[in-house]
Amino acid sequence: MKSINLQRTESLLMELIPEALSTLSDERIRSLPITGVNCKNGKYDAIVYFDGSDFEDKEIPGVISALTKASGRIKSYVLSATGWYKCPNFKFVNDKSLESSKSIEDLFRQIQKDKKSES
Template identity: 75%
Template sequence: MKSINLQRTESLLMELIPQALSQLSNSKINSLPITGVNCKNGKYDAVVYFDGSDFDKNEVKEVIESLKKANGRIKSDVLASTGWYKCPNFKFELDTSLEKSKHIEDLFAQIKKDKTKSEEE
């Protein structure tokens, strides 16, 4: 169970990180949808999840590389917006939960289709 303070931090980062990304000149990451933030070790580390469904595997690697390079700038923007003494170290990861939920929806659709087909026979 996460503390309310930590949940607030994650929520605030969910708002601030996309704002910071929008200031960047890289078109691949400046409108990147952030789907979640998971803070670890208090506020020292944060895993930032993004939706990469529009990218292939190579592009995802490029996006992560670009995000790593922009990490300092993102941290500066977050610090400027919050007035915090220290900003978490961000680690960016592809959010695969959206892909999994789509796969589950596809399975349900297939089951429904098969069931309807067998009832007609």
């Protein structure tokens, strides 16, 4: 179970990271949807999950590289917005849970169609 302070930090980062990304010049990451933030080791490390479903699999490493390069600017933005003394180190991960939930929904639709065609 996470502490309330850690949950609050994650929630705040969920708001601030997309704002910080929107100020950057790289089109690939400027409007990238952030789907989750998971803080580790207190506030020292944070895994930032993004929805990479608009990109092909071969493009994802480039997106992660761009996010990693922009990490310093994102940290500066977060620090200025919050007044924190220290900002977590960010690790960016493509969130595949959205893709899997979409394929599950597609599977349910297919089953429903099959049942209707059998009747």
